[in-house]
Amino acid sequence: MTPSDASGGASTGATAGRWSSLDRPPLNSAALQRALVTDGGLWTSLEVVAATGSTNSDLAARAERLPEGAVLVAEEQTAGRGRLDRSWVAPARSGLFFSVLLKPGPEVPAERWGWLTLLAGVAVAGGLSRAAGVDTALKWPNDLLVGVEGEERKVGGILAERVADGVVIGIGLNVTLTEDELPVDTAGSLALAKAAVTDREPLLKSVLRSLEQWYGDWRAAGGDPAASGLQETYAAGCATLGRHVRAELPGGRTLTGTAEAVDAEGRLVVRTAEGQREAVGAGDVVHLRSVR
Template identity: 75%
Template sequence: MTPQPPGKQDKDAGRWSDLDRPPLSGPALRRALVRPGSLWTSLDVVAATGSTNSDLAARAAKGEVTEGAVLVAEEQSAGRGRLDRRWSAPPRSGLFFSVYLTPRVPMARWGWLPLLTGVATAAALARSAGVDTLLKWPNDLLVTVDGEERKTGGILAERAGDGVVIGIGLNVSLRADELPVPTAGSLALAGAPGTDRDPLLRAVLRSLEDWYAKWQDAIGDPAASRLQETYAAGCATLGRTVRAELPGDAELLGEAVAIDGEGRLIVATEGGGRQPVAAGDIVHLRAAGGGYSGETG
């Protein structure tokens, strides 16, 4: 879907019935974020689309956008997570956006981008929303609702053109009766004092710009940029017994003990070995009762 001209999109977005969920203002966001010297070079807000990742990736493939392009949707009808899982939510109940980056670091280190985005988003939410946000390896954002960890956001990175499109989906004002699954959450349900999406989006994009600059200045080195240690400090997966569901229908059970220099999860198995997990679904196991908590992802 091609973004509407700024005037039309903002005029259309002004017609809403839920006063608790006002629309985002494209012009205001552009004035705040798109400026000389900033990472962000363009910012479009559309009323609805299938997937901001798909749209921005298509534009990148055609050479229609440069690094720092941001595409925000008030509603997604076909938002995607890892393994093509669907992500949907009521209009204006969350932040659904994608950014286009062309890292000037060795491509072997590009795999850190989803983890970097998680660190930047969690840090921004802690400051701007007043909600403690944890990271579930490799791409989920967790908050605590009624004493339980709930998934409130997800990150999806895809190669596109000469760079990477990174999509972020974040439940902001979603109410209990709107949850797609019982294990989902939102900032509102986690007790956020405010759910104004405008300052939240600005905070996330500024935090992402800051972390991206540190990472690039360190030539993508996760240790030198402190990305590796910061991710580990905020990762709810570490120290937990987990079940890793691996490609090819294989499974691995053990304790998640570290994040290595390639961004892989290191799982210590019963036999004393340590196995890196580069891709797969991770299930956090409960400390008691033998059941499972959280979603795979």
């Protein structure tokens, strides 16, 4: 599973000994299950494993046999993946690395399922704001940003993958990583952002409860991003809007301009210097400067 790229996790070359002295207690699986797996709730199972290659891959392989709402959490991932198959590696118990299985069903048109990545971003940002007291901004389409000493840093990412009858969403968050555990200066962690809480259990509970609420509202609205309030909330928290950006598109093409909006399909609308507006549905976006 989890998302992002080398800028979001720790260096793959680091040894376990670098992190062995840190106080990073394991998650209490039984307590999390009692708190989150309830009658009538979205979450139907919650499993915590000590280590795995990728929670997204593991959950996707079992998706047809599992009901909606399965949650798989790993204390450590050895082959975590992000967009474009980039790697995500971090010290054991230094963050939250988990995947969830959602099955929107026929009441949500398949063309709206692409909003689930953006929905997860909104849910994570809201959950972290409540539980950790830290402002989390969204970088289109799947990155989570925090401020560290006045600088914009990437604290996590989201990866959504289609499975037979649903979507597996992987979420990765750097929680207690220290500066020397990060591979590049654009990465960050909640601890470096001076979060009020870095205990992973309340953070995970808050994020999953936020995700349950947003998913329920979106699904009840037939996946309509406007009617569910998702489109407006995403735009309000998106640090990409109003920025001068460079979008590196599939096929090697590059588009530079001002990010103006997120349209009804979840695409980023970029206005070029020539005044042309183009909707970007896939690609890497680099923030160049603010024009707001």
